[in-house]
Amino acid sequence: MAGPRFIRDYEPPLPRDYDRRVPIVRDYDREDSMSDGFEELGPRSLLPNPRRLKYAVDGEVPEILYTLNHISQSRRFLGRLRSSKPFENVTTYEIKDDETDEGGELAKKPVFEIVTNVCIEGRSLDNNRHIVHPRRANPNMDRPITAAFDNVDYRSDGYYTEEEQYYDPPGTPQVEVPLMVIYSDHLLNALRAVIRYYPNINLNGRSVQISAPYRVLYHHRYELSEYRDNQPVEHSVEYAETTARHIDVLLKFLGENFKDEIAKEEECHKLETPTATFDYFWLLLKPGQVIYAKKYDIWMPLVISSVSIGTRLHGSQDNYRLSCWSLESNGAKVGRFMESVIVTPWPGEQAISSLSVIPAAFWKEDLENQGGLPMREKMIEEGKLYWELLKRPTYMEYDGLLVNSGSGSRLPGGATGFMNGRVICDASGFDKFFESSPDWDGRRYPQPHRRRVTQGIPNKDFLPQNLPRCGCTACGEDRSRENDGPFVGFEDLDPLCDTPPDNELFYIVLSKTIPGFILGTRRWGNLHVANLSPVKPDKEAFKYLVLDDDIKMTVRALIGQYTTGVDGQVAPWGNDFIRNKGEGRIFLLHGAPGVGKTCTAECIAELTNRPLISLTSGDLSVDSFRVESNLNYFLELGQRYGALVLLDEADVYLERRRAKNISRNGLVSVFLRALEYYRGVLFLTTNRVRSFDTAFLSRIHVALHYKNLGDEERERIWTHNFDRLDRDSRGKIRVAIAAREFVWSSQEVRALKWNGREIRNAMQTALALAESDSNEEGLQTITIGEKHIRAVVKMSKGFKDYIKSVVPLDSDDVDYDGDGDDETFNE
Known part of the structure; x- marks a missing residue:
């Protein structure tokens, strides 16, 4: 038998x-x-x-x-x-x-x-059968704010699990x-x-x-x-x-039940490199304890709620299914959100630190990759930062991989990949603006026809508010200890008015990702708080800007009142549009390409410590309806963040109206209405100011003309590029004296009449050539020599000669041709 x-x-x-x-x-x-x-x-x-x-x-x-x-x-x-x-x-x-x-x-x-x-x-004698277990639906389940990146309905739906018996x-x-x-x-x-x-x-x-x-x-x-x-x-x-x-x-x-097996398992836990077997891994999975599990390729802390274990054929164990929870914002309040973690079987003994789920007590410290902090302290610091970021939109620097929380190839808008640049952490703004962003409506990524429905989200458990106590009659008469449990204050916290509990566990299990607006790409992304740091504005940038002294003085005087005093905290513009109609500041920067128009806006953003939202026609579209929607979207963000808004190549939208071109007239009307009620600082750059509609000229507060660069200005730009390169590289990159003298005195260089952008590009190309030579020679220091500059000059001269031979200069191009995305020194 x-x-x-x-x-x-x-x-x-x-x-x-x-x-x-x-x-x-x-x-x-x-x-x-x-x-x-x-x-x-x-x-x-x-x-x-x-x-x-x-x-x-x-x-x-x-x-x-x-x-x-x-x-x-x-x-x-x-x-x-x-x-x-x-x-x-x-x-x-x-x-x-x-x-x-x-x-x-x-x-x-x-x-x-x-x-x-x-x-x-x-x-x-019946064959093996399938048993289907229905689960009760909960269509109104709250969802964490970052679930929007995955384009899902976050709910414990009425689904069925089928098991073969x-x-x-x-x-x-x-x-x-x-x-x-x-x-x-x-x-x-x-x-x-x-x-x-x-x-x-x-x-x-x-x-x-x-x-x-x-x-x-x-x-x-x-x-x-x-x-x-x-x-x-x-x-x-x-x-x-x-x-x-x-x-x-x-x-x-x-002690007698599973005596030998459990004793052996607990001995394995005490080894120099602790190990565990799958059959008795449940000994380390006690509800209420913290585990680390990978989510979006990031080790996230979770609190165990319950553990279930299935049984397969001949008594072998199935997966562990862990119901866990963490704390995250839903856009308004912080609360607990449940998730299911699956642990698949493994043979024999395995190092606990190598498993897909690691109990916090067995985490193997890696101080080099943990910022020099033990994992527990790192989680607490990141949790405290997350809590502060929920209080208001915060201007931050980001350096690292964006969290890839999307559902696949048809992302509705979440940016991914490596990113180094400025961001604004804004959970509540994300809840309001993400689904109305240009990304969401199909401009960059097609919107899926229907949302994916999550399955397997555990129902939220009851969180005890009191410490456990004896249930006998004598102990039941003591009511002195109420609301003294370890989880008091973990539910429904408003960061704006509620005080977080004095409990390190609260910060440990707070979310380590937060939505943010990426200024460089004008898209929303899921940010890992470990990659965030305070913004360090370049106060010297305006000094290095090569402009006429009168223009620099005028710009600085007009913009000085908009400087923010607190690092990271955005100062939104006023929002009483009707009463303050036309009280914004609109700057028109016009001139030839590469003379410093775009760079002026960037330097002012650094000087005032305000975000810069730089827009192009690719962000706004050319359809009048889409333009109005997208322009209002970005101007609202600029209003919310107190940002400087830069519209490059504004002549595309502000060109003179004509009686027979209804579509063009619609674009102009949209912009006129938007500029009339925008209360903030807006920069418009153009190469063709003479084509502007006259209605715009009355709405422009300051119009600055940028003259073409002369040899003296070009020499200053070269010098600034050399100085910044040496400063930013901390001595790892140097420019030879011969190279400096060549760009200052060579007639070949002067004959090219490079603008600011072309000088920057030439520096970057020369640096790439010098870096290649240094790698071949095994040198630690990169030296930009005269030969590298000469090589770039030769390539540029050959290209310009070719262009002149095949593309005759048209008379219409005499007035400011080219684009306006320019800078006067190497960034």
Whole structure:
């Protein structure tokens, strides 16, 4: 006869004569399968009734009672056998009819009972079957703010999980998972006093059922031992002695159950490189403890809520399914959000630090990659930064990989990849603006026709607000400790007005990613807070700007009042548009390409420590409806962030209206209306100011003309480029004296009449050539020599000669040709 095998999720058909009005409670080997009485384990007619139950064995009621029940395929009760010792092989025992032992009295009960049900008939000749477990829908489930990047409906939907059930050959007895039924009030009160957080475990009953392998009890062995020796002063001597004795009975049972396996497993945990086996990994997965699991390729801290384990064919274990939670903003408040983590089986022993889920106590420190901080301190620091970033839009520097939280190739707008530049962290703004962004409506990425529905999101558990305490009458009279639990203040916090709890765990499990607006690409991205740092504005940039002194003085005087005083905190422009109609500042910068128009706006942004939103026709489109929508979108962001808005190549939209061109007239009208009510600083750059519609000229506050560069200005630009290159590289890059003299005195260089952008490009090309030579020679210092500058001059001269030979200069191009995206020195 085959040995015993545990089967869970077993649902044989009911007998034909069964009264369906009688409630049925079936156990699925979950630790939440508790009831208020033993009779609720199954149909009342199939399992023993406490009113008729006799607990004695050989005239005595043992402290631990072992009960073996035989049932039919229809779960009809066939017989019972009791013992004061464990059954060696539950499938080999025969039970006679007179051993059902249905009489007796209830005066005395064991501390707990171990109940094993055996279906002695085995399964029928039917094939293996599929069992489908429906899950209750929760369509109004709240979602974390970053879930929008994944284009999902974040909800615990009404989905179904299908499991294939396997059985031994027909006629083989089927052994169900043993149940521990705790009757002792003393032991139950002790458990209530030590279990701080174990969702789905209900200890409020006359008896409590716990399925093997009794994980909740193993997780609290040491707490029970401590409680046994340090009971509340309210306990009488007799009550304390009984409690201690019942705890000893339980601890002895746990020590003998899986004795060798658990002892060996715990020895593995104490090795220099701790290891674990899959079968007993649950010993380290105690609810309430912090684990690290990878999400978006980032190790994220999570709090375990519950653990479920499946069983496959021949008793092998299936995946661990961990229900966990962390804290994140939903755009308005911070709250808990549940997620499911799957741990797949592994063979033998594996280093715990190499697993996909790592308990915090076994995290292997890597200070070099953790910013010199232990992981716990790093998580706390990042959590505190996240909390501060939720209070207001914050201007920050970002250097690292963007969090790739999108759902695949059809992203609705979340930027990915490496990014080095300025961002504005803004969770509440993201909630408002993301789905109205140009990215979302299909300009850059097509919007999916329907959202993907998440599955497997666990329902949120109950978070205890009080510390556990004994449930006896004496201890129940003490109401002095209320709201003293470790999770007080973790739910529904408004960063603007609520004070976070004085608890490091709160910051540890706060989200480590936050939505932010990326200024360089004008897109939203999911930012890893570890890659954020305060903005360090380049106050020297304006000094290096090569402009006419009168222009620099005028710009500085007009813009000085807009300087912000606090680093990182944005200062939004006023929002009373109608009363303050036309009170913004609109600068028109016009001149030839490469004379410093765009660079002026960038330097002013550095000088005032304000964000710069630089727009082109690619951001706004050319359709009048789309232009109006997109322009208002970016101007609203500029208003919210107190940013300087730069519209490059403005002549595309501000060209003179004509009677026969209705589409062009619509574009001009859109811009006129937008500029009229914008209260902020707006820069317009153009190469063709003479084509502007006259209606715009009356709305421009300051118009600055940039003259063509002369040899003296070019020499200053070269000098500034050399100085900045040396400063920014911290001496790793140097420019040879011969190279400096060549660009200052060479007629070849002067004949090219390079503008500011061309000088910058020439410097970058010469640097690339010098870097290649240094790598070949194995040198640590890169030296830009005369030969590198000469090579660039030769290439540029050849290209310009070719252009002149094939593209005659048109008379219409005499007035400012080219684009306006220019700079006067190397960035």
